Amino acid sequence: MNFYIMTLFPEMVMDVLNTSILKRAMDKGIITAKAINIRDYASNKHNKVDDYTYGGGAGMLMQAQPIYDCYNAILKEIRENDPEANPRVIYVTPQGSVFSQEKARELSSDNDIIFLCGHYEGIDERVLEEIVTDYISIGDYVLTGGELPAMVMIDAVARLVPGVLNNDESAETESFDDGLLEYPQYSRPEIWNDKKVPSVLLSGNHQNVEVWRFQKSLERTKERRPELYEKYVEEHPDQFTAKVIKKRNKILDKIDE
Numbered sequence: 610m611n612f613y614i615m616t617l618f619p620e621m622v623m624d625v626l627n628t629s630i631l632k633r634a635m636d637k638g639i640i641t642a643k644a645i646n647i648r649d650y651a652s653n654k655h656n657k658v659d660d661y662t663y664g665g666g667a668g669m670l671m672q673a674q675p676i677y678d679c680y681n682a683i684l685k686e687i688r689e690n691d692p693e694a695n696p697r698v699i700y701v702t703p704q705g706s707v708f709s710q711e712k713a714r715e716l717s718s719d720n721d722i723i724f725l726c727g728h729y730e731g732i733d734e735r736v737l738e739e740i741v742t743d744y745i746s747i748g749d750y751v752l753t754g755g756e757l758p759a760m761v762m763i764d765a766v767a768r769l770v771p772g773v774l775n776n777d778e779s780a781e782t783e784s785f786d787d788g789l790l791e792y793p794q795y796s797r798p799e800i801w802n803d804k805k806v807p808s809v810l811l812s813g814n815h816q817n818v819e820v821w822r823f824q825k826s827l828e829r830t831k832e833r834r835p836e837l838y839e840k841y842v843e844e845h846p847d848q849f850t851a852k853v854i855k856k857r858n859k860i861l862d863k864i865d866e
Contacts, residue, residue, distance in 0.1 A: 610639070610640045610641075610717070610719070610720060610721075610722075610766075610767065610770050611640070611641045611642075611643075611687070611720065611721045611722070612626075612640065612641065612642040612643070612722055612724065612763050612767070613642075613643050613645060613683045613687075613696075613721070613722070613723045613724070614642070614643070614644040614645065614723075614724045614726060614756070614759055614763075615645055615647055615676065615679050615680065615683070615723065615724065615725045615726060616644055616645070616646065616647065616724075616726040616754075616755075616756055616759075617646065617647055617648060617658070617726070617728055617754070618726075618754070618756055619644035619645065619646045620644075621756050622642075622644040622726075622756050622759070622760060623642070623644050625760050626642045626644075626760065626763065630768065630773065630774065631763075631764065631767055631773075634767060634770070634772070634773040637772070639770060639771075639772045639773055640767050640770060640773065642763065645679055645682070645683060647671075647675050647676055647679050648675070649679070650674075650675040650676075650678040650679045650682070651675045652674065652675070658671055658672055658675045658676075659671050659672060659728075659729050660672055662730065666730070667730070668729055668730035669729040669730060670729060670730050670731060670732065670733055671727060671728060671729060671731065671732045671733065672733055673732075673733040673735050673736035673739075674736075676725065676732065676733075676736045676740075677736050677739060677740065680698070680723065680725075680736075680740045683696075683723055684696070687721050691720070694720070694721060696719070696720075696721035696722060696723050697716065697719055697721070697722045697723065697742050697743055698723045698725060698740050698741050698742045698743070699722060699723065699724050699725065699741070699742070699743045699744075699745050699759075699762070700725045700727070700732070700737055700741040700743070700744050700745070700755075701724060701725065701726055701727065701745060701746075701747075701755035701758045701759050701762075702727065702731075702744055702745070702746060702755070703746045703748075703749065703750065703751055704744060704746065705743070705744030705745040705746040706744065706745060706746065707745075707746050707747070707748065707749075708745050708746065708747045708758075708761075708762055708765070710765070712745070713762070713765040713766045713769060714769055716762075716766045717766050717767075717769035717770055722766070724755070724759040724762070724763070725740075725741065725755065726754055726755030726756045726758075726759050727754065727755050728753070728754045728755070745758075745762065746758070747761050747762070788837060788840065788841045788844065788845075789826040789827065789829075789830045789837065789838075789841055790826060790829045790830045790833060790834060790837070791826065791829075792821075792822040792823070792825040792826045792829065793825055793829070795807070795810060799811070807821070807864075808864070809821045809864045816860070817860060817863070817864055820857055820860045820861060820864075821861065821864055823857075824857065824861060827841075
């Protein structure tokens with residue numbers, strides 16, 4: 610999978626992506642990430658890519674042509690390997706739909722994704738209409754640029770690509786993967802600051818462990834993200850029938866935490 614980031618600050622992006630799990634995945638050739646400086650496509654000697662907005666207003670606006678030329682250079686590179694490729698172009702903006710684990714999973718099936726990182730007061734609308742396929746936000750707040758949100762999304766998407774994580778099960782048992790928050794987890798020692806690891810996790814009874822973990826996920830989601838809990842209950846009525854709840858409670862009653 611290949612990530613391309615159109616940015617004014619390529620070093621900022623690559624300094625982060627060239628670390629930890631993502632670096633290991635890039636070293637193995639599982640993913641690639643390339644930050645392309647939009648200023649390299651400016652048509653003036655000072656590499657200026659912004660100008661005043663028509664109609665007045667505070668701040669400067671990123672111009673269409675440098676972005677369009679940058680995009681076409683990336684597209685040409687992509688189509689050298691796949692002449693029919695039509696990569697996703699994501700404009701990182703608080704005006705977009707909110708990013709989610711579901712969206713990350715959807716994007717992880719793409720071969721090539723281009724991120725467009727804006728600055729100043731934004732980007733000339735005409736080039737957005739010309740090249741952007743997805744408008745995505747990471748939350749209802751405003752940042753100084755699109756680089757941080759792009760890196761967040763790349764991290765979330767890349768870890769779902771087969772081979773990026775050492776243990777593929779890790780990506781299947783985390784918060785949001787099944788609509789619930791992740792259950793609490795513990796490591797050695799068994800007792801720390803007078804707090805004990807729940808005995809069920811030491812029992813070796815895998816059925817009891819799974820039931821306990823599911824129950825804790827339900828409780829944590831209901832407490833911390835009630836809207837997710839309500840959605841989960843609505844979408845999984847089979848897990849909340851009287852018979853199933855009785856069976857689950859029977860197992861939980863036997864577990865001594």
